[in-house]
Amino acid sequence: MKLRIIGAGLAGSEAAWQAAERGVSVELFEMRPTSSTKAHKSKYCAELVCSNSFRGAGLHNAVGLLKEELKVWGSLIMQAALANEVPAGGALAVDRDGFSQYVHQKISEHPLIELHTAEISSLPDYTPDAPLIIASGPLTSLALTKEIEKLTSQDNLAFYDAISPIFLHDSIDHSKIFRQSRYDKGEGDDYLNIPLTEEAYYSFVENILAAEKYTGNLAVEHEKIENLRPFEGCMPIEDMAERGKDTMLFGPLKPVGLTDPKTGRRPYGVVQLRQDDTEGSLWSMVGLQTRMKRHEQDRVFRELPGLEKVEFVRYGSVHRNTFIDSPKCLEATLCFREAPGLFFAGQITGTEGYVESTAGGMLAGINAARMLREQSLLQFPQETAIGALMAYISDTERKDFQPMNISYGLMPSYLDSPRRDGKRKLSKKERRIIAAEHALDISRTLYKDEDSSLDLGNSSKALKQSNQYRQLARTSTSYFRNFRPI
Numbered sequence: 001m002k003l004r005i006i007g008a009g010l011a012g013s014e015a016a017w018q019a020a021e022r023g024v025s026v027e028l029f030e031m032r033p034t035s036s037t038k039a040h041k042s043k044y045c046a047e048l049v050c051s052n053s054f055r056g057a058g059l060h061n062a063v064g065l066l067k068e069e070l071k072v073w074g075s076l077i078m079q080a081a082l083a084n085e086v087p088a089g090g091a092l093a094v095d096r097d098g099f100s101q102y103v104h105q106k107i108s109e110h111p112l113i114e115l116h117t118a119e120i121s122s123l124p125d126y127t128p129d130a131p132l133i134i135a136s137g138p139l140t141s142l143a144l145t146k147e148i149e150k151l152t153s154q155d156n157l158a159f160y161d162a163i164s165p166i167f168l169h170d171s172i173d174h175s176k177i178f179r180q181s182r183y184d185k186g187e188g189d190d191y192l193n194i195p196l197t198e199e200a201y202y203s204f205v206e207n208i209l210a211a212e213k214y215t216g217n218l219a220v221e222h223e224k225i226e227n228l229r230p231f232e233g234c235m236p237i238e239d240m241a242e243r244g245k246d247t248m249l250f251g252p253l254k255p256v257g258l259t260d261p262k263t264g265r266r267p268y269g270v271v272q273l274r275q276d277d278t279e280g281s282l283w284s285m286v287g288l289q290t291r292m293k294r295h296e297q298d299r300v301f302r303e304l305p306g307l308e309k310v311e312f313v314r315y316g317s318v319h320r321n322t323f324i325d326s327p328k329c330l331e332a333t334l335c336f337r338e339a340p341g342l343f344f345a346g347q348i349t350g351t352e353g354y355v356e357s358t359a360g361g362m363l364a365g366i367n368a369a370r371m372l373r374e375q376s377l378l379q380f381p382q383e384t385a386i387g388a389l390m391a392y393i394s395d396t397e398r399k400d401f402q403p404m405n406i407s408y409g410l411m412p413s414y415l416d417s418p419r420r421d422g423k424r425k426l427s428k429k430e431r432r433i434i435a436a437e438h439a440l441d442i443s444r445t446l447y448k449d450e451d452s453s454l455d456l457g458n459s460s461k462a463l464k465q466s467n468q469y470r471q472l473a474r475t476s477t478s479y480f481r482n483f484r485p486i
Helices: 010-020 062-072 076-083 096-109 142-152 198-210 218-222 237-243 294-301 354-372 385-394 428-452 466-474 477-482
Strands: 002-006 025-030 053-056 091-094 113-117 132-134 157-163 166-168 191-196 269-275 282-285 312-314 317-323 342-344
Touching (some): 002 010, 010 076, 010 096, 010 354, 053 062, 053 354, 062 076, 062 428, 076 091, 076 354, 091 096, 191 198, 198 237, 342 354, 354 385
Parallel strands (some): 002 025, 002 132
Antiparallel strands (some): 157 317, 269 282
16 A cells, blocks of 8 residues: 655645554655745755744634644644744744654654655656645645646636744844733743834834835745735735735734833734744744845834844745635545545645644545545544534635635534523633534544554554643643643
8 A cells, every 4th residue: 555645744744644654655755955945945844934833722713623633633743843832822833943853753764654855747647546645735836736737627726925034032122122922821921022102103014015025035026926816814014004004903013912011001013023943042023924025124124123133034025825726626535526546635725824734634644544445535524623624625615715724613513502501691712612622522533433443553653642642732831721621
């Protein structure tokens, strides 16, 4: 039994791990570092090119539930994230280099995974006896993109994505900023905050609007970025500012939950920086993805208090993100409708976000293994976060398909849940927790059924690791703050 996977990002790495831990031999192909992209910088599997945050960690957040479901199923990506966690208030953030190196080592050392450095420019043959997973990501090479377009018989869909800058900690003037997490979550001081007066805020907005835009990585200038749409969930600050000068006060620069110790009051606006590595030497701007040119980033960001002499470790940039029209192509199992033996997984399917990509990789890896064992493919119920997300991207009635993050709004168990407990009205958070607990019960039951269907002896570890992940989660500070025990 052999499975081939194109792409060793989050989805591809997770798919390889899940299949190999079920006794399947895997060939995993990654074009980096021989052929790189505009956003990637390293040779490692599962490189995080945008934020270092896996977003909210509590069950009242849909992405928090999705992470918990992944832990139930022995996710390698979640194991790596918890092993490389850095302080981030109520979110799960990681040391990006340590994270990708952890995944790379696990993949490289697995006896059933062969990791090849090679660019795949044409689709290899695939059958139910020799399945293929395409997890080439949003930065799929142009040659492979054309092959996928031929397969899907559709014009390529794409939007542009942006990255925020990263600064060297020691180059920041800490006398002009303060440490605090919003609403004192986490340890209470996980973020660096740059307070802005009303005058400073509007000056910042005017500078953004007047700046030359579109690059940050010179190679991007050769693509027709003007013809691509921005992704709403990762909106560049230039697009936010163009929608209205106050827009960022309700987005990344909102001051709620923060108090400037020098004034004892809430600032008019706040620019936040989040720790980006374990040592705390690198800090990234939170929510300030940008497509300003590099010299403009130097000018605009260095006018902010405390950043006058800041040293850029990484400039913000913009890059193409490619995805297929999944509702016309994929089943909820991630199997291609017109081609048994072919699966897609990750952001190329329109599941936007690190955790969502991982979930797709997990499901594709499990189902490829099940196909090789001539078992029925696994389809998660819509009452789970995984099932709700897969139902969204495979809904044949969906028109004008756009990438989507997981949301409780996709889950019928939340939308149709009782709004009262007797005479008492249930809060939105309470209803979400109830839906989450139900989803986790379903996930555990599916996991046990999957476990009992296998007889792999000592060749499988993933199906025995759930308790280990739960213990790891309980030792994580974010777990005690936000999660109920599984």
